[in-house]
Amino acid sequence: MNISAIIDIFPQLLKGLGVTVTVLIASALIAYLMAFIAGLCRLSNHIVIRKVTGFYVEVFRGTSLIVQLFWLYYAIPMLFGIQLGSNWWAGVIAIGLNYGAYLSEVVRGSIQSVAKGQTEAAIALNMSRFQRMRLIIFPQAVRMMLPEFGNYTIQMLKGTALVSLIGLKDVLYYGDIMRSTNLSQAPLIYLLVLVLYFILALPLIWLTRKGESISKKGVASG
Secondary structure, three states: OOHHHHHHHHHHHHOOHHHHHHHHHHHHHHHHHHHHHHHHHOOOOOHHHHHHHHHHHHHHHHOOHHHHHHHHHHHHHHHHOOOOOOHHHHHHHHHHHHHHHHHHHHHHHHHHHOOHHHHHHHHHOOOOHHHHHHHHHHHHHHHHHHHHHHHHHHHHHHHHHHHHHHOOOOHHHHHHHHHHHOHHHHHHHHHHHHHHHHHHHHHHHHHHHHHHHHHOOOOOOO
16 A cells, blocks of 8 residues: 555545534434424324424435535525525535434334333323423333434444535545546545544544443433
8 A cells, every 4th residue: 555645645535524524413403303303293292283294204204315405505595585504504414414314213213112111100290291201201212212213323423425516625625626637546545534533533433432331321221
């Protein structure tokens, strides 16, 4: 392996690191927010709220993230005249809404997995529905959500590579630029891209494992 080539390539890839990391952080925040909103709304007693959030979840889970990205960046401005501000925002919103739909099912499933006896005990203590959710059900459900939230955050990191398709200068964008100017170095370039994404994923992998250990503690069963 050509060490001098690695020394030349790696700093170029690092130019896109800021975009990759900021897109990941922003889209993860949107995804987490949408996950809790949609997940809780799907447990609502109001059928309209359940249907609307159900429509959002099924559309974003049932269609391709690439197509959603192109719709937000190209189609919506052309059809409706709605400008999202920049390609950065289009990428962040597309990834956030897509993974938020998947994570909403994690939220809903985790809440429903809390032992029924916990709810019955809270009712016996004359707690309101809000108190039951806030004090009894939600803390236990969050523990169960942690591993899947970690796994989907890693998936989001990999999903950020798609933003290069709408011109965002992320890690993959610079890799593609170097590959187009030097085809003979393509295998090495993409190997280094893989290595850089793996390095970025390492803290997330560690946090996911911590989440798995936390989820095994303190959740009542029965």
